[in-house]
Amino acid sequence: MDEKKASPLRESFQKAVLTSKARQLLVYEKEALSKRIEILDVGIDNLAIDEFLNALSRGVVFTPNVDHLMRLREDREFVEAYDAADFRVCDSQILMYASKFLGTPIKAKISGSDLFPLFCEHHRDNPNIKIFLLGGAEGVPQTAQRRINERVGRHIVVASHSPSYGFEQDEAECQRILDMIRSSSANVLIVGVGAPKQEKWIAKYHKQLPNIDIFMGVGAAIDFEAGHKSRAPKWVSEIGLEWLYRLLLEPRRLWKRYLLQDLPFLGLLLKQKLKLMSNGWGWFSPRHQASKSN
Numbered sequence: 594m595d596e597k598k599a600s601p602l603r604e605s606f607q608k609a610v611l612t613s614k615a616r617q618l619l620v621y622e623k624e625a626l627s628k629r630i631e632i633l634d635v636g637i638d639n640l641a642i643d644e645f646l647n648a649l650s651r652g653v654v655f656t657p658n659v660d661h662l663m664r665l666r667e668d669r670e671f672v673e674a675y676d677a678a679d680f681r682v683c684d685s686q687i688l689m690y691a692s693k694f695l696g697t698p699i700k701a702k703i704s705g706s707d708l709f710p711l712f713c714e715h716h717r718d719n720p721n722i723k724i725f726l727l728g729g730a731e732g733v734p735q736t737a738q739r740r741i742n743e744r745v746g747r748h749i750v751v752a753s754h755s756p757s758y759g760f761e762q763d764e765a766e767c768q769r770i771l772d773m774i775r776s777s778s779a780n781v782l783i784v785g786v787g788a789p790k791q792e793k794w795i796a797k798y799h800k801q802l803p804n805i806d807i808f809m810g811v812g813a814a815i816d817f818e819a820g821h822k823s824r825a826p827k828w829v830s831e832i833g834l835e836w837l838y839r840l841l842l843e844p845r846r847l848w849k850r851y852l853l854q855d856l857p858f859l860g861l862l863l864k865q866k867l868k869l870m871s872n873g874w875g876w877f878s879p880r881h882q883a884s885k886s887n
Contacts, residue, residue, distance in 0.1 A: 629681075630697045632688060633662045633861055637681050641700045645682060646715045651806040652679030653799060655792055656705040659687050659836075659855050664789055671789040674796035682708065684812075686833035691862050695869065705811030706824060709783060710741075712809075717745050723778050725805075726753035727770065728785030729815040737819035752777040756786065761794050771801055781807045785815035 629636035637657055640648070655661075655678040664671050675681070682703040683689060692699040716722035724741075726734040734753035741750050754773055760766045774782060782805045784791040791810040799808050816822040824830075825838035836855075840847050 630692050630695075630699050632691055632695065633666070633858075633865060635662050635665055635675070635681070637683050637688065637692075637699060639697075639699050640680075640682060640703070642703055642711060644700075645680070645703060646712065649680065649712075649807060652808070653677050653795060654680045654682065654708075654807065654809045656684035656703065656708065656810065656812070657681050657688070658683075658685035658704075659858050660850055661788055662688075663855050663858055668789060670793055674789065674792040677796040677799065678792075686830060686835070687858075690833060694862065695866060704830075705785075705809065706814045706817050709809065709811045709814040710818065712781075713741055713745050713749055716749065717747070720747070722749060722781055724750045724781045724783055725774050725777050725779035726750055726783050726785070726815055727756065727774075728783075728791070728811075729755050729819060729821065731755045733819045733821045734815055736821070737815050740820070741818055751779050761786075761790055767794075767798065771798060774802055775804055777804075780805055781809070783809050783811055783815065785811045785813060787812060 628639045630639050631637075635657055638645070655675060661671075661684075665675060683692075683699045683701070684704040686702055689699055689702050713724070726738055728734060729737065732755065734755050738750040738753040742748050752773070754770060756770060757763075757766065760770070782795075782802065784795055786794070788810065791812070795808045795810055799805070802808075813822055817824050823842070825835040829835055829838050836851050840851050
């Protein structure tokens with residue numbers, strides 16, 4: 594075939610292939626988005642634990658809870674950080690109840706404190722997973738590293754570091770931390786310095802860490818793994834009262850968060866429910882009101 598005639602055919606074929614791939618990506622994105630449950634305008638991935646662990650090969654993982662959702666209504670920088678998240682998994686039994694109330698139940702509660710040990714267990718025999726721990730007071734991440742490695746039976750945690758208080762405001766210290774992470778053999782970064790600090794730090798610096806495939810913000814999980822802080826009993830967590838347990842342990846630090854900042858959540862949730870009803874179903878729907886007037 595003449596090369597000049599073949600060239601347009603080749604171009605048409607390449608264009609068709611690219612179009613097909615673009616459509617496949619679009620379908621994939623739509624499927625992924627369809628698994629997200631909206632609570633107060635925040636999309637939360639509707640995934641079972643095994644489903645999530647099997648899907649997680651790379652990306653940024655955040656664990657939204659009531660406090661996150663309330664902060665996201667006021668903190669623009671936190672909103673921008675959340676935009677960097679590839680996965681947002683439910684960290685709160687209260688959000689589980691909220692999703693049921695809204696008629697779109699979330700499959701599983703996957704808090705950072707549960708996710709981290711489950712992730713380590715899931716990759717017990719996977720030598721390609723190597724973890725760097727960032728967070729906790731002096732000595733805490735090193736204790737967590739030792740205890741996790743003993744439990745898993747291999748050196749899954751390869752390095753750990755306790756940053757100074759306010760480290761996120763010191764660019765020189767942040768760069769030293771980045772150098773430590775880059776020079777390690779880790780490809781998973783676990784950050785446990787509390788929200789919204791950990792999410793903002795990950796969003797700001799994750800592109801400077803090409804050796805890291807998975808980033809997780811896990812709150813107090815490093816402290817729990819080290820035995821530095823105690824977790825609520827399982828039954829307390831399962832009925833949605835872990836916040837009360839933590840409040841009783843650390844009232845001076847947490848009273849404002851739980852008793853003032855997060856209190857409007859219930860009213861906002863009810864407002865979302867009424868809006869859903871008015872948009873097409875239930876007693877408050879326009880259709881129902883129209884039928885009443887007739």
